Amino acid sequence: MGTLRQFQSSDYDGASLKLRNDPVSDSNEVKKSRGRSCCCCCSLTWKKLVFLILCSVTVVYLIFIGPSINATRQPLLTLCFSVERIIYIKTHKTASTTLSSIIQRWGYLNxxxxxxxxxxxxxxxTVRFNQMMVKPVPSRHYSILTNHARYYRPEMEKVVPNALYITILRDPTAQLESAFGYYKMAQQLRLDKYKNPFAKFMDDPQKYLTSRRDFHLWTQMRNGQIFDLGLDHRFHDNDTVVDAKIEALSKEFRMVLITEYFDESLLVLKNILCWDMDNILYLSNSIRGRTLHYRMSGDLIKKTRDWNKADLKLYEHFNSSLWTKIRDYGPNFEKDLAKFRRELELVKQRCIVPNRYRAITDFREERLVLKRGAGSFCKYLWFGDMEYTELIREKQRRQPWLPPQFSHRQSRPVPANLTRPSSGVVFVWVWVIVLCLLALCFMSCCLAAVCDRRSGDDYLDCYDDDDEASYDLNDEIDRELELRRRYMALLQNARHYDHSLPDSKLSCRPDSENGIHLDKKYDYDFY
Structure with missing residues (x-):
């Protein structure tokens, strides 16, 4: 037997009375602690569950869609939707036909x-674009504009509202030399008798510009690219106007490709438009005839750059912006570029006869030669803007009522192996996996709380603090009997040690939460 210890408890209404090292009491305490721990899991209300799901959705959005917080500013996994409205300003002699055929192929197949x-x-x-130039369709809904048009945004917005604007630029020296040969300016200016007509033109270009404005595309004799983008020749020597135009274009155009870095530009464009790698595969179009090239000396290059000062400013500005976009692309740029170029080589091996060209349009152009028996995949890559324009015109004539909204993820008849499974499928599967994981996590938590398995004659003892009937009725009866037995034993022990203790001082009651409870003045702990 132990000794009796008595103390005052004036700072609270009652005290607990229990036997130390009592196996029944200890087991009950263990069961109680287990019950409370599992009740935290089982007591998830629907509000808490909704809050948990919303938090998970936010995390998924930040990880998979929003930009990650790192130096590259790239999303960990890009899930995006393809751009539905595109206006492509096709400049002259800048590989613009090849880019135009890429966009037209995507739109035609979708x-x-x-x-x-x-x-x-x-x-x-030469004339700025006007909506009256467009061939009407019954639906009066247009999504893409790619054919040669001089940039004038107010009228273009009326045709394709809220579009993404893109264009392509080339080094002004190479662009002017190419245009001079392709558009037969030597014959138009009566310079074809000279050994190098382009060099003769650059001896006094202003004289030819002011005296001969009566032939096709005379506007390409000076600053042809910024002219295509809307700035008239009378402003080309005004640096303030030129700078303001370039600043305005940088805000209005989402992407400006650079011919000298065509593959790099296409990779950036692919991400902007949310396309697959296969959508930007290409075969070169409108290759200039080899007889229309002119020898460019260092002095001639300098003269050409000075003559095209406005185009040079424009080119240098957007060349710099391209490399900014390439840096923002992230660390995988070189890897993706190498992969893209490998695929281009595979396309050439599959579709093109090596080192063979076919002259067209009075020898100004040369075309790659398709292999005999090349399938639709190769043909769609080989078509230029003229072929696609006729295909699209015929298709819109036969099927004028096209749906006003579109997505490249919709099921449409496209050539096999031309497009890959879209990111929409990936998006759906990601959400299915996330929801399944949330459901499994919640079920596991509740099962672990409810199914507290014990060996032998043990029983389930997981209950909710707010539910008084959460444990078995037989367990409640056994517990009540045990408490009564302990109550009687403790009462007898108290009288044994302190016979003077009146009955009124031992007003005890069983308590389902704290064991035997002794009111107010005395607290007995036997050990």
Whole structure:
């Protein structure tokens, strides 16, 4: 037997009375602690569950869609939607036909409406675009504009509202030399008798610009690219106007490709448009005839750059912005570029006869030669803007009522192996996996709380603090009997040690939470 210890407890209404090292009491305490720990899991209300799901959705959004917080500023996994409205300003002699065919191929295979010229394959090379130049379709809805048109945004917005604007630029020296040969300016200016007509032109270009404005595309004799983008020749020597125009274009155009870095530009464009790698595969179009090239000396290059000062400013500005976008692309850029170029080589091996060209349009152009029996995959890559313009015009004539909204993820008849499974499928599967994981986590938590397995004659003892009937009725009866037995034993022991203790001082009661409870003045702990 132990000794009796008595103390005052004036700072609270009652005290607990229990036997130390009592196996029954200890087991009950263990069961109680287990019950409380599992009740934290089982007591998840629907509000808490909704809050948990919302938190998970936010985390998933930040990880998979929003930009990650790192130096590259790239998302860990890009899930995006393809751009639905595109206006491509096709500049002259800048590899613009190849880029145009890439965009037209995507739109043609996905069944979107194009804004086409009424006749031919160009709107106007000299007059600013006007909505009246567009061939109407019954739906009066256009999604893409790619044919040659001089940039004028207010009218273009009326045709394709809220579009993404892109264009392509080339080094002004190479662009002017190419345009001079392709558009036969030597014959138009009566310079074809000279050994190097382009060098003769650059001896006094202003004289030819002011005296001969009566032939096709004379506007390409000076600063042809910024002219295509809307700035008239009378402003080309005004640096303030030129700088303001370049600043405005940098805000209005989402992407400006650079011919000298065509593959790099296409990779950046792929991410902006949310396309797959296969969508930017290409075969070169409108290759200039080898007889229309001119020898460029260092002095001639300098003269050409000075003559095209406005184009040079424009080119240098957007060349710099391209490399900024390449840096923002992230550390995988070189890896993706190498992969893209490997795929281009595989396309050439599959589709093209090596080292063979076919001259077209009075020898100004040369075309790659398709292999005999090349399938639709190769043909769609080989088509240029003229072929696609006719295909699209015929398709819109036969099927004028195209859906006003489109997505490249919709099921449409496309050539095999031309497009890969879209990111929309990946997006759906990611959400399915996330929801399944949340459900499994919640079920595991509740099962672990409810199913507290014990060996032998043990029983489940997980209950909710707010639910008084959460444990078995037989367990409640056994517990009550045990408490009564302990109460009687403790009462007898108290009288044994302190016979003077009146009955009124031993007003004890069983308590389901704290064992035997002794009111107010005395607290007995036997050990």
């Amino acid at each position: 069944g979107v409406n194009f804004a086409l010229p009424i006749n031919g394959h160009t709107f106007s090379p």
